[in-house]
Amino acid sequence: MAIAVLIGLxxxxxxxxATAQNRNSERAGQYGGxxxxxxxxxxxxxxxxxxxxxxxxxxxxxxxxxxxxxxxGARDYEGAFGDRGQYMTGYREGYKTGYxxxxx
Numbered sequence: 001m002a003i004a005v006l007i008g009l010x011x012x013x014x015x016x017x018a019t020a021q022n023r024n025s026e027r028a029g030q031y032g033g034x035x036x037x038x039x040x041x042x043x044x045x046x047x048x049x050x051x052x053x054x055x056x057x058x059x060x061x062x063x064x065x066x067x068x069x070x071x072x073g074a075r076d077y078e079g080a081f082g083d084r085g086q087y088m089t090g091y092r093e094g095y096k097t098g099y100x101x102x103x104x
Contacts, residue, residue, distance in 0.1 A: 045094030051098075
Protein backbone atom coordinates (compact mmCIF):
# COMPACT_ATOMS: atom_id res chain seq x y z
CA MET A 1 0.00 0.00 0.00
CA ALA A 2 2.78 2.46 0.93
CA ILE A 3 4.60 1.73 -2.32
CA ALA A 4 1.44 2.39 -4.35
CA VAL A 5 0.98 5.75 -2.61
CA LEU A 6 4.60 6.73 -3.33
CA ILE A 7 4.26 5.76 -6.99
CA GLY A 8 1.02 7.75 -7.24
CA LEU A 9 2.61 10.82 -5.69
CA UNK A 10 5.63 10.53 -7.97
CA UNK A 11 3.54 10.45 -11.14
CA UNK A 12 1.44 13.38 -9.91
CA UNK A 13 4.61 15.42 -9.36
CA UNK A 14 5.79 14.66 -12.91
CA UNK A 15 2.46 15.71 -14.41
CA UNK A 16 2.44 18.89 -12.32
CA UNK A 17 6.01 19.77 -13.36
CA ALA A 18 5.27 19.27 -17.06
CA THR A 19 2.09 21.36 -16.80
CA ALA A 20 3.92 24.18 -15.00
CA GLN A 21 6.66 24.22 -17.65
CA ASN A 22 4.10 24.48 -20.46
CA ARG A 23 2.33 27.30 -18.67
CA ASN A 24 5.62 29.15 -18.10
CA SER A 25 6.66 28.87 -21.76
CA GLU A 26 3.23 30.18 -22.86
CA ARG A 27 3.63 33.18 -20.53
CA ALA A 28 7.09 33.96 -21.90
CA GLY A 29 5.66 35.18 -25.19
CA GLN A 30 2.78 36.90 -23.43
CA TYR A 31 4.96 39.00 -21.13
CA GLY A 32 7.79 40.09 -23.36
CA GLY A 33 9.77 36.88 -23.33
CA UNK A 34 10.04 36.84 -27.08
CA UNK A 35 13.01 34.99 -28.52
CA UNK A 36 12.98 37.20 -31.63
CA UNK A 37 15.24 40.27 -31.17
CA UNK A 38 13.07 42.52 -33.34
CA UNK A 39 9.87 41.57 -31.52
CA UNK A 40 11.58 41.99 -28.16
CA UNK A 41 12.72 45.47 -29.20
CA UNK A 42 9.23 46.32 -30.46
CA UNK A 43 7.68 45.39 -27.11
CA UNK A 44 10.19 47.50 -25.17
CA UNK A 45 9.86 50.42 -27.59
CA UNK A 46 6.08 50.30 -27.57
CA UNK A 47 6.04 50.46 -23.77
CA UNK A 48 8.49 53.38 -23.66
CA UNK A 49 6.83 55.29 -26.51
CA UNK A 50 3.43 54.78 -24.96
CA UNK A 51 4.66 56.22 -21.67
CA UNK A 52 6.17 59.24 -23.43
CA UNK A 53 3.03 59.83 -25.51
CA UNK A 54 0.87 59.70 -22.38
CA UNK A 55 3.16 62.17 -20.61
CA UNK A 56 3.02 64.58 -23.56
CA UNK A 57 -0.76 64.28 -23.76
CA UNK A 58 -1.19 64.91 -20.02
CA UNK A 59 1.14 67.92 -20.25
CA UNK A 60 -0.90 69.35 -23.12
CA UNK A 61 1.99 69.09 -25.57
CA UNK A 62 1.36 68.60 -29.25
CA UNK A 63 3.00 65.81 -31.20
CA UNK A 64 6.61 66.13 -30.05
CA UNK A 65 8.23 63.04 -31.48
CA UNK A 66 11.81 63.47 -32.67
CA UNK A 67 13.60 60.91 -34.81
CA UNK A 68 16.27 60.30 -32.19
CA UNK A 69 13.81 59.72 -29.31
CA UNK A 70 14.02 55.98 -29.86
CA UNK A 71 17.76 55.95 -29.13
CA UNK A 72 17.03 55.53 -25.44
CA GLY A 73 16.49 51.89 -26.36
CA ALA A 74 20.19 51.53 -27.07
CA ARG A 75 20.93 52.14 -23.39
CA ASP A 76 18.52 49.39 -22.33
CA TYR A 77 19.81 46.83 -24.85
CA GLU A 78 21.40 43.67 -23.48
CA GLY A 79 23.19 40.99 -25.48
CA ALA A 80 20.65 38.40 -24.34
CA PHE A 81 18.01 40.20 -26.46
CA GLY A 82 19.66 38.96 -29.65
CA ASP A 83 20.95 40.89 -32.66
CA ARG A 84 21.35 44.58 -31.71
CA GLY A 85 20.36 45.90 -35.16
CA GLN A 86 17.15 43.88 -35.21
CA TYR A 87 16.37 44.88 -31.62
CA MET A 88 16.83 48.58 -32.45
CA THR A 89 14.70 48.32 -35.60
CA GLY A 90 11.89 46.78 -33.55
CA TYR A 91 12.38 49.29 -30.74
CA ARG A 92 12.12 52.26 -33.13
CA GLU A 93 8.95 50.89 -34.74
CA GLY A 94 7.37 50.08 -31.38
CA TYR A 95 8.29 53.46 -29.91
CA LYS A 96 6.71 55.37 -32.81
CA THR A 97 3.54 53.28 -32.66
CA GLY A 98 3.19 53.46 -28.87
CA TYR A 99 3.83 57.22 -28.84
CA UNK A 100 1.26 57.98 -31.53
CA UNK A 101 -1.43 55.76 -29.97
CA UNK A 102 -1.13 57.29 -26.50
CA UNK A 103 -0.79 60.90 -27.60
CA UNK A 104 -4.18 60.98 -29.29
